[in-house]
Amino acid sequence: MRFSEEIMRIATELETEKGYCVxxxxxxxxxxxxxxxxxxxxxxxxxxxxxxxDAIFVVNVGGYIGNSVTEExxxxxxxxxxxxxxxxx
Numbered sequence: 001m002r003f004s005e006e007i008m009r010i011a012t013e014l015e016t017e018k019g020y021c022v023x024x025x026x027x028x029x030x031x032x033x034x035x036x037x038x039x040x041x042x043x044x045x046x047x048x049x050x051x052x053x054d055a056i057f058v059v060n061v062g063g064y065i066g067n068s069v070t071e072e073x074x075x076x077x078x079x080x081x082x083x084x085x086x087x088x089x
Contacts, residue, residue, distance in 0.1 A: 002061075002064070002066065026046070047072075050076050050081065055076075060085055061086065062087070
């Protein structure tokens with residue numbers, strides 16, 4: 001995950017300063033290589049998090065948005081979720 005440190009910092013700010021409930025992704029802190037089943041499980045869980053959220057917050061440092069996040073944005077849009085960006089597109 002390219003911006004995990006930024007995501008954690010922003011989540012803390014959103015919860016402590018704004019009172020939002022932030023549902024975060026899974027962080028692979030041990031740098032474990034995930035097998036296909038584990039990757040599928042993490043992806044499925046991540047999309048469920050989008051399902052139950054009111055909005056998604058895209059941490060697009062330097063304007064960068066990768067393929068996975070692009071797919072997540074489209075998924076959230078199709079559900080009518082609000083899309084918020086760290087940096088303007």
